[in-house]
Amino acid sequence: MSEAATAIVWFRRDLRLADNPALSAAIGHAQCVIPLYVHAPDEEGDWPPGAASRWWLHRSLGSLAASLRTRGATLHVRRGPTSSAIIGVARATGATRVYWNRLYEPAIAARDARLAAELREAGLEVECFNAALFVEPWGTCTAQGGPYRVFTPFWRSCAGLLDSQPGPLPAPARIHSADVGNSAVRIDDLGLQPAIRWDSGLANAWTPGEEGAHERLQRFCESALHAYDTGRNRPDLPDTSRLSPYLHFGEIGPRQCLAAVRNALLDRPSAKAAADTFIRELGWREFAHHLLHHFPHTATEPLDTRFGAFPWEPSPDWLEAWRRGRTGYPIVDAGMRELWATGWMHNRVRMIVASLLTKNLRQPWLEGARWFWDTLVDADLASNTLGWQWTAGCGADAAPYFRIFNPTLQAARHDPDGAYVRRWLPDALRDYPSPIVDFRESRAAALAGYARIKARS
DNA sequence: TGAAATGTTGGGGCG
């Protein structure tokens, strides 16, 4: 593309300077770059960011603004509607071109398509990039030409593309920017912070932003990657990467993770298998985006249509007991309290709490998905949808309907010393509720329910 | 990336 005088870089969930294709292209192709963030949650369909995500976003925007400042640029913030915000900034600065990195959630992708048309209508050039995925949702397909529904063949098909990934782009040393004039909105004015300050636990647990992401990745590569094969299943150990919120907000990208892991392998080749397992987890993230793109209704509807007839037994009391960590199953309650306190839960424990909610308590999986959506700092529509439908047995490559986790056995296996439970349930010895359901009986009831919908097919 | 029930095998105690 030819040289432009001034270009807008529209930041969304690519809140980083390094390995940011839209930003690098803008700097390469324009003399002057205007970094812009537009706050328009009502344009995100049924899934505007939840409370924990808003908290993270507030911090992350602050971090991005600070690092832009050190490079000579200002992060300009506007309220939506996005089209008028971008057009307004373009008019004020004389920008003729807009760069952004793609998002893939159905409602957002549709908004972006309409927006691009509208901007072009207004005389602006638009260019979009991939910053978030090794393989975009349309970047691979089965031999029949359709989308994958099973992870292993999907991931196998990505292997070649993984090897040919370009190396991460460097962060720009300096950004030539320009003044936008007034009508600025401060990040603090966006209403992202909770009115009641319940967020001290989150603040203690996390450092949102690009710098925090790189520290986390570095620490993981040095101290946990080599043990990832077994350590990843241990909620009592600090052996997972905890990169999920950083990846969701694009404070780091998968290519950067891949490069860091490969670099770590130079010093410790024996960690190859563990590294492959970690990269495979990034693959699940890719698979989730692939699925949500090709089956856009699955954020609210089961992919397996038989589940429309499943005999869920909605109970506000049981749902609330689960949310508050008062089910009487220690590993479940510990997980739900870790989630409430830190905005995050170990993946193994996510599977256990989700299994209990959907199978033993027979609450609709969407209720669990909505609670996670509001409370997780890494809430991601694609990953959340995949995870819940997988556990409930109604999704792609789902756990078979009869796969029901026994929380007691899972705790013995994956939290053998009880350290995780004690950390989050320090008061468990007194005033602790007895199990909300009998495991054996509720398991049998779930199996009976699944047998009924199975028979209909 | 499941759990429980059921089936099989083989070692050792014992009459």
Added chain:
DNA sequence: ACGCCCCAACATTTC
């Protein structure tokens, strides 16, 4: 020595 039983350990099937 031999057969019988018990049962742990493992394998297979079922949900």
